[in-house]
Amino acid sequence: MVSVAVFLSVALSYPLITDRCQWGGDVAPDRTQWSASSAETADRFDRTLLSQCWTDDVEAVRTIADRPGTGLVITARQGGLDDVYRLARHLVEGAGYERPLLLDANRYSGTRRLPATAPFDQDWISRQRELGLPVLTDSGYLASGDESGLITILDQTARLGDAIATLPLHLDWLTTPRGRWQLLRQVRAYGVPVAPVLEHRADPFDARGAVDGLLGLLDCGVPVVLLRSDVSALGALCCGAVAAAVGTRATLRHLTPVPSAPWSGPRNPPKPSVVVPRCLAYKRLGEVGRTRRKHPEVAVWSCDCETCDGKELDWMLRLPPKRQEKLAIQHSLRTLLSLRERLVGPRPEEDRMSWYARCGAASFWLREVGWIRPSALRYWQEAIVPPGRSDSAVPRPRSARPTPALSRSRQTPPSM
């Protein structure tokens, strides 16, 4: 009798959900109905650090992102779904790539982006299933306050039964009390895995409230895959994300807002940036070179990753621009994967505190070389150990091995 009652309650809830979606209502399915898809999503990842790239950069990262703990997100350019599908098919069926692979349709960005109320492309969903990949929805952009759009994305995802809801979010959804309350309430209610993409012109986690909002999302009881991020992807993994993606290029490390007026000046591609691991920061190669010459004694410049092989980080500046780009991408990915190995372990609470300690050490090194500390580092620390609380639980680093890059250390940061 109980199972019949449950069946009836689920069957009857569908038309109610649809009706309420049409006017932005607030009732959602019982999340226990979708827990199987959440469990399946969580099983596919192991706090995986994904490399998010355009199709052109897959070749540069493919072999690096082919070991435990890593994977790929391939992002489509406008109208480029066929290219992404063909490449994914080659990787899976031709090259035998077996790590987690997600396909980002990217219909949420640019001047021709779709709104969150747009229906999913069922053919695109089928193609991902056909390749045996985790299904990532091709959601439109979720503007500030568009609760109807939020419900449309979550409801369509729930109906698919095996998908991860891409949530391309205006930052208000995380940083304002009302936006965050609406977002968390609906995500809890629908209980589907979610993949937030955060809109900001630079680093969304530099905005007050973004880290707290992400932690709230991570506490919703659903698998979270953070997309289009930078070093904060490591923070997300330490705080409970099943996976997080770091972009190979600046354009894939956040969702760029659509400009209010079209840009009429020259379009120069940004110079390549590299991760300076002890500073937990991406910096332009030229800036790395200038700062190294100014502070050669500070132990942040040499790198022992397989790309750099002990050289100082700005060594790539002597190479042609295309080669610089490729090597900068490879160095950054190798370095972040190495950091992930040191940060992520079997005890989640310890991971959070390790990330806290890394952020503190990065602040020290940034000060040593005269770089401004990004607000994101402070917000991560304050979110993990609120001001006024003791941080005596901060553990020592998990590994006794030196971090990449520090063979000529002359200084020791606090607690690291």
Ligand SMILES: [Zn+2]
């Ligand atoms: Zn390196």
